[in-house]
Amino acid sequence: MSSQALQASNMEQLLEGIWKQNPVFVMALGMCPALAVTVSAFNALGMGLATTFVLICSCTLISMLRRFIPKEVRIATYIVIIATFVTLVDYIIQAVSLALYEALGAFIQLIVVNCIILGRVESHAAKNPPLSALVNALGMGIGFTIGLFALGSVREILGAGKLFGLSLFGDHFQPWVVMVLPPGGFFVLGLWLLFFAWLAKRKEARHGA
Amino acid sequence: MEHETLGQIFIITVLSSNLVLAMFLGLCPFLGVSSKLETAVPMGIATSFVMLVASLCSFALNELLTRFDLEFLRLIAYIAVIASAVQLVEMVMKKVSPALFRALGIFLPLITTNCAVLGIALFQTARGYDFAQSVAFSLGGGVGFSLALILMAGVRERLNLSNLPSVMHGTALSLMLAGLLSLAFMGFGGIGVAR
Numbered sequence: 001m002s003s004q005a006l007q008a009s010n011m012e013q014l015l016e017g018i019w020k021q022n023p024v025f026v027m028a029l030g031m032c033p034a035l036a037v038t039v040s041a042f043n044a045l046g047m048g049l050a051t052t053f054v055l056i057c058s059c060t061l062i063s064m065l066r067r068f069i070p071k072e073v074r075i076a077t078y079i080v081i082i083a084t085f086v087t088l089v090d091y092i093i094q095a096v097s098l099a100l101y102e103a104l105g106a107f108i109q110l111i112v113v114n115c116i117i118l119g120r121v122e123s124h125a126a127k128n129p130p131l132s133a134l135v136n137a138l139g140m141g142i143g144f145t146i147g148l149f150a151l152g153s154v155r156e157i158l159g160a161g162k163l164f165g166l167s168l169f170g171d172h173f174q175p176w177v178v179m180v181l182p183p184g185g186f187f188v189l190g191l192w193l194l195f196f197a198w199l200a201k202r203k204e205a206r207h208g209a
Numbered sequence: 210m211e212h213e214t215l216g217q218i219f220i221i222t223v224l225s226s227n228l229v230l231a232m233f234l235g236l237c238p239f240l241g242v243s244s245k246l247e248t249a250v251p252m253g254i255a256t257s258f259v260m261l262v263a264s265l266c267s268f269a270l271n272e273l274l275t276r277f278d279l280e281f282l283r284l285i286a287y288i289a290v291i292a293s294a295v296q297l298v299e300m301v302m303k304k305v306s307p308a309l310f311r312a313l314g315i316f317l318p319l320i321t322t323n324c325a326v327l328g329i330a331l332f333q334t335a336r337g338y339d340f341a342q343s344v345a346f347s348l349g350g351g352v353g354f355s356l357a358l359i360l361m362a363g364v365r366e367r368l369n370l371s372n373l374p375s376v377m378h379g380t381a382l383s384l385m386l387a388g389l390l391s392l393a394f395m396g397f398g399g400i401g402v403a404r
Contacts, residue, residue: 028240031236031237032237036232036233036234075321076289076292079292079321080289083284083285086284087281087285091281106328106335109327110324112327114324115237115322118322178392182233183389183395186385186388187385190384190387193384194377194381197376197381198376
């Protein structure tokens, strides 16, 4: 493959994670952190970036090691590698921003069991060279972060009348509190999924016509 | 935390701080396995059992790791313990009840990546529960998870028979239902909420 074609395929893979195969809206993976921490746009961004970091590091490392990991114990090996990077992120966030650390709580450590990471590793990184794995992981990570941000900002605007802690509507805004409570998370994500399902349906209908 | 009795911890974990509907743990199996009652029930039981085993093991592990100042290994140790517990359940079930083993199929190994199980282990450490409290917490977690799964499966079975716009089918509808269930469970909030 010429270098130009390689670049094009890399670009395509990047976009696939961000849009076509968006982990939150299209594949509905990694729901637990997506709902639990997205009460504000800031938390959502923090969680998205932390997950992206773990995703990129573990995919690249596993892709480099893919010839040395025996097939029988591969899942255990992947989990240990992912857990190592998650522990790293846990300590980094604690050092950089204590407020974020307290807001995210145990959900930072729960990145280990985020199905997006294990899914990417198993279906892509374990079979492809490091560069391709890196690009794929980056795309998925960005897609996940965008998904979380879309959830978090909607919930913060509706539930608290703020975005990134800045008041948007002045003093007369009556916050729609249920949106920052657990049911609101389910409702907002459900509405986003509905929107994307509607988009897909419309596209299908247009192609059919 | 020390003012809570064991019964309170159990009830709160089942109802007002339900793992699935209030804490958002274990959503993947909750959305994936909840389309039929006959898979939801065994899945709930198997997950509850793994939760109990994982909770007991991680309590012991935490004592050990704290004694040797190795807290940074906690996460890796917990996940290894959970993976082995799932493996154990799988072997026992294969021996004792091959029919149930076949019925659950792929969902059994997937319990490893169920965040509710790891969540139980992490939260009991974070809240500093003692041994009896940990047992009550994990039992409550298991019952709460099964309850949410079974309720959801019941509602979804009914919905299969109703007339819906085609764009609503799938995960979006399940999430809306989960939101309504979660709203209902918030009504138990008066009992008290786990901090």
